[in-house]
Structure formats: structure tokens, C-alpha cells
Amino acid sequence: MTQSPLKIDVLVIGGGPAGLAAALAAKKQGAQKVAVIERNHELGGILQQCIHNGFGLHRFQEELSGPEYAARFIHQIEGSDIDVYLNTMVISLSKDRTVTAVSPTHGLLTCQAGAIILAMGCRERTRGAINIPGYRPAGVFTAGAAQRFMNIEGYLPGKDVVILGSGDIGLIMARRFTLEGAKVHAVVEILPYAAGLTRNVAQCLDDFSIPLHLSSTVVGIEGKDRVEAVTIAQVDNSRRPIPGTEQTIKCDTLLLSVGLIPENELSREAEVPLDPMTSGPQVNELRETAVSGVFACGNVLHVHDLVDYVSDEAEIAGTAAAEFAQDQLPGKSAAISIRPGSGIRYALPQTIEHNQPFDLYLRVVEPVENAVIQIGDRQIRHRKVKPSEMLKIPIKAKDLESWQGRQEIIVELKTAEQGRKKEAASR
Amino acid sequence: MNEQVITKTCIVCPVGCELSIQLGADGQCQEVTGHRCPRGQAYAIAEITDPRRVLTSTVAVAGSEHRLLPVRTKEAIPKDMLFAAIQELQKVLVKAPVHVGDVVIEDLLGTGIPVIASRDVKSA
Numbered sequence: 001m002t003q004s005p006l007k008i009d010v011l012v013i014g015g016g017p018a019g020l021a022a023a024l025a026a027k028k029q030g031a032q033k034v035a036v037i038e039r040n041h042e043l044g045g046i047l048q049q050c051i052h053n054g055f056g057l058h059r060f061q062e063e064l065s066g067p068e069y070a071a072r073f074i075h076q077i078e079g080s081d082i083d084v085y086l087n088t089m090v091i092s093l094s095k096d097r098t099v100t101a102v103s104p105t106h107g108l109l110t111c112q113a114g115a116i117i118l119a120m121g122c123r124e125r126t127r128g129a130i131n132i133p134g135y136r137p138a139g140v141f142t143a144g145a146a147q148r149f150m151n152i153e154g155y156l157p158g159k160d161v162v163i164l165g166s167g168d169i170g171l172i173m174a175r176r177f178t179l180e181g182a183k184v185h186a187v188v189e190i191l192p193y194a195a196g197l198t199r200n201v202a203q204c205l206d207d208f209s210i211p212l213h214l215s216s217t218v219v220g221i222e223g224k225d226r227v228e229a230v231t232i233a234q235v236d237n238s239r240r241p242i243p244g245t246e247q248t249i250k251c252d253t254l255l256l257s258v259g260l261i262p263e264n265e266l267s268r269e270a271e272v273p274l275d276p277m278t279s280g281p282q283v284n285e286l287r288e289t290a291v292s293g294v295f296a297c298g299n300v301l302h303v304h305d306l307v308d309y310v311s312d313e314a315e316i317a318g319t320a321a322a323e324f325a326q327d328q329l330p331g332k333s334a335a336i337s338i339r340p341g342s343g344i345r346y347a348l349p350q351t352i353e354h355n356q357p358f359d360l361y362l363r364v365v366e367p368v369e370n371a372v373i374q375i376g377d378r379q380i381r382h383r384k385v386k387p388s389e390m391l392k393i394p395i396k397a398k399d400l401e402s403w404q405g406r407q408e409i410i411v412e413l414k415t416a417e418q419g420r421k422k423e424a425a426s427r
Numbered sequence: 428m429n430e431q432v433i434t435k436t437c438i439v440c441p442v443g444c445e446l447s448i449q450l451g452a453d454g455q456c457q458e459v460t461g462h463r464c465p466r467g468q469a470y471a472i473a474e475i476t477d478p479r480r481v482l483t484s485t486v487a488v489a490g491s492e493h494r495l496l497p498v499r500t501k502e503a504i505p506k507d508m509l510f511a512a513i514q515e516l517q518k519v520l521v522k523a524p525v526h527v528g529d530v531v532i533e534d535l536l537g538t539g540i541p542v543i544a545s546r547d548v549k550s551a
Contacts, residue, residue: 048546051483051484051485051497051499051545052483053481053483053499054441057440057441063481064545065483065497065499065545065546066497067497067527067545067546068527068545068546070546071527071546071547074547150485151485151495151497152493152494152495153494153495154485154487154494154495179482179484179509179510179513180484180513181513197441197443198436198443198445199436199437199438199439199440199441199443201436202435202436202437202438202443203438203480206436207480207506305441306441389441
């Protein structure tokens with residue numbers, strides 16, 4: 001039996017940090033009926049398993065743990081009239097903002113939303129994504145799966161651990177395993193520099209004398225039923241293993257911390273155009289996608305390193321979505337695209353359509369010292385830029401004024417002399 | 428002891444400044460460079476005199492659908508006590524409900540620093 005669709009002004013898909021902040025912002029902006037659909041049994045998303053501290057320094061000037069950071073928002077949601085659908089999974093999303101979801105309590109649910117906010121987050125790259133040869137023994141986990149086993153379920157997934165990839169979750173898990181009595185034998189990173197934040201290398205690896213093998217990778221996994229050892233090798237400039245550099249490390253567990261991918265199955269279904277560099281939707285400065293009334297924020301849009309910026313971004317999307325739903329969103333000006341040029345992996349938003357000051361988010365391709373970021377005609381100096389640290393550059397009214405009539409603004413990284421030489425050498 | 432320069436990565440915030448700490452012949456900190464804020468300087472001095480870290484872990488919880496309660500030390504504890512502190516946490520069983528900020532251990536190993544709950548846990 002079909003029921004008439006539920007009318008919702010702003011519907012948020014995902015109850016993690018992005019969804020929570022977006023829903024609260026939408027409510028604050030005057031949206032009447034705001035709802036959050038979350039597939040887990042509780043709100044908070046991945047923050048609930050990130051029990052380490054370091055969250056909230058920008059927003060709250062405090063070092064909170066993940067669950068504490070989430071609690072700040074969950075308490076506000078609980079004190080509001082925002083509807084929360086837990087254990088509820090969205091199974092389809094269409095361009096006209098019709099959402100179909102299922103849950104054990106509500107059965108099949110159809111909603112017609114005034115505006116949609118995509119806040120589905122991201123998922124981890126797995127062994128399949130990086131093609132490690134060998135058997136398929138037990139004991140190979142993504143870092144996030146191991147984090148869940150340890151911090152939520154209460155299991156230690158292994159006692160002798162090698163970690164492939166030096167993303168933040170991998171670094172955090174190296175410390176977590178060590179504190180809980182396991183031995184982390186090595187963190188292996190294919191790039192010549194650590195992928196995670198420098199402070200996590202310091203406080204998670206250096207503090208416990210855990211070796212970090214740069215320009216190295218795992219070339220083999222031994223063991224048939226359970227991991228018994230992994231073989232690592234150094235790699236050359238094209239990331240190919242160098243014969244003769246192999247070493248075998250006995251272990252029972254291999255953790256993979258090899259990157260995150262925005263989870264955009266629903267976005268694709270709704271024909272939301274994606275940016276191949278971020279793997280998330282293309283958006284304007286209000287985080288509106290190219291599908292009218294569909295907004296996106298948080299890790300579904302681009303993978304963030306700091307949750308504080310996720311919340312900031314979600315508030316932009318939430319506010320704009322509420323305005324859209326109430327027919328108050330200002331009309332669009334002639335679009336200007338922002339394009340990443342040399343040295344820049346991505347820049348977000350991809351288009352400017354509202355001519356109001358905003359923060360430009362961007363990531364560089366590789367670490368550079370004494371960098372100059374060129375945005376249009378403006379130059380911004382940075383002592384040090386790294387791919388792991390997202391840059392946030394305020395775009396002011398006077399920038400927008402000088403860009404008037406242009407269709408495209410290119411963002412480039414101008415390197416200092418030594419940076420140029422290094423680039424030439426690696427070609 | 429000879430004069431020497433120790434380098435450390437600041438962990439106070441995500442910027443991760445590279446700190447240089449000039450030690451005098453007496454092993455005392457003489458000058459800190461590379462920091463971009465006063466907290467970085469304080470961190471550098473503490474790394475030489477009294478290195479501390481906030482410990483985050485979990486304790487067992489009863490009477491809830493959750494098996495574990497995430498906890499943290501309210502302030503940083505001496506770095507050399509981290510493993511002893513983990514042992515202490517393994518002895519703890521708290522009963523739901525718990526609210527974020529509730530004290531789980533009042534005085535961790537005589538440091539005077541409490542261990543606090545880092546989330547709400549409802550009872551089953």
C-alpha cells in the first residue's frame with residue numbers, strides 16, 4: 001500500500017557531524033519541518049568511534065574527543081523539534097527531491113522535500129582498491145573497521161600489527177593499538193611524506209617509537225587462514241617496488257589506511273554532477289549542487305581533515321537549503337568557475353553564483369615550502385603547504401569585484417625555486 | 428651535559444609547527460623557536476621539563492546496549508604514566524546511564540587529574 005509522501009521542508013541525509021550541523025542551521029534559518037535520516041541506531045556518525053581528542057579546537061577552543069564533539073550537536077538536536085529517523089536507510093533519491101527510505105519501525109517511507117542536504121560522509125578504500133597480491137587471510141582490516149572493533153565493540157583485532165598508509169586514522173590506530181598492549185611494527189607509506197597531520201605523526205608514532213617507512217609499500221601478505229607476515233619494499237619515483245629492498249615483518253594483522261572516498265551513490269542516482277578530483281558533487285559557494293534544491297556538505301562533498309570545517313561547511317549548506325525551501329534564496333549571478341591549475345589538487349566551491357564573500361577550500365598536490373597560491377590576480381603566501389592540510393582562503397568582496405565579467409578563475413600553486421627543481425627531477 | 432638543540436613537532440593544534448628547543452649546558456631550556464603562538468612555546472618547554480599527554484581510551488559499561496564507554500583524562504597526564512593509566516582503566520566498570528563529563532575516576536594514580544566520560548550512554 002502506498003501512502004502519500006511525507007512533506008518535509010529540509011531533509012538531511014546522514015546524521016554525522018555534517019548532517020547535524022546542517023539540520024540545526026536549517027532550523028535556525030526558519031525552516032519549519034526539518035528531518036534527519038540516519039542509517040545507524042544513533043546520531044554522530046564516525047565521530048562516535050573517534051574516541052581520541054583533538055576535535056573542536058577551532059569551533060569551541062577546546063580539545064574534545066569525537067563523541068564529545070558529536071554530543072554538543074546531538075544535545076541541541078534533542079532540544080529542538082527536528083525529526084530524527086534512526087535505523088533508516090535512504091534507498092532512492094530523485095532529481096525532484098523525492099526520497100524513499102526504509103526502516104524497521106516506519107517500513108517504506110516516501111518524502112517530498114523542499115530542499116535536500118546530502119551528508120552521507122565517506123567510506124574507506126579497501127584492499128581491493130589498492131591491489132595487494134596474495135591470499136585472502138583473516139587479519140586484514142581497514143583502519144576504521146579496526147577502530148570500530150576496538151572502540152565500540154571491545155575487541156582487539158590483533159597483537160602484532162603493520163599499518164599500510166599514513167592517513168590520520170592509521171596514525172591514530174597505531175597509538176591506540178600500542179596503548180592497548182599490541183605491538184605496531186611499522187607504518188608503511190608509499191609517498192615520500194606522511195599523509196596525515198604532522199602532529200599525529202608526532203603524538204601517535206614518535207611518542208611510541210613506531211617506525212614510519214616512507215616511499216615504501218606492502219608487496220605481499222603471507223598466511224592462508226590468518227595473516228602471518230607481510231613483505232614490504234621501497235618504491236621508486238613511479239611508486240614501483242625496487243627489487244632487493246624487500247623485508248618481511250612477522251605480524252597477525254595488516255591495517256589499511258589508504259584513503260577515503262565520498263559516498264555518492266545517491267547523488268549519482270539523482271543525477272548530481274560530480275567533480276572527479278573530489279569524488280563529490282560540484283557545488284557553488286552555498287554548497288548547492290547543479291541539481292536545484294539539492295545541497296551537499298561534509299565528507300560526501302570532499303574529504304576533510306578537521307571536523308570543525310565540516311561543521312562550518314554544513315552550516316552554509318543548512319542555511320542556504322532553508323532559504324531555498326522558503327523561496328528566499330537570492331537569485332544567481334553569472335557563474336564563474338574556479339578551476340584548479342598546476343599544483344592544486346582541487347578547489348571548492350567549483351562555481352561562484354552568488355557574488356558574496358566566501359571561504360575557498362583547496363588542497364595542494366604535494367608538500368611545498370615558501371609557497372605562493374595564486375587565485376586570479378591575487379597572491380597568497382604560505383610558509384608551508386601540504387596535501388594533508390586543507391587550505392581555507394577568504395574570498396573578499398573586492399576579489400569578487402575584480403573578477404566581474406570573468407567566466408573562470410584559475411587557482412595555482414607557484415613554487416619557490418627549490419620546489420621547481422624537485423618537480424623537474426621527479427619527471 | 429652539552430648544549431644542544433632538540434626539534435619537536437608541536438601537537439597543540441593541527442598546524443603542527445616545527446619547534447627548535449635550545450638547551451643550555453645545564454639541560455634547561457634556553458630558547459624556543461619555530462612556534463607561532465604562546466601555547467606552542469609552553470608546549471616546547473613542557474616537553475623538556477614535564478611532557479604530558481591527554482589519554483583517551485574506553486572502560487566497560489554495564490546496563491546499556493553499549494559495551495564500552497569512551498573516556499579521557501580531563502587534563503594531560505605525565506607521558507610516562509600512560510601505560511599505567513591504561514591498566515587502571517581496565518579495572519573500571521561503570522553503570523549506565525552515564526552523561527558526558529561524568530567523573531569515572533576521581534584521581535588517576537595520584538595525579539589529581541580525573542578521568543571523565545566522553546559521551547552519554549543511556550541505560551538499556
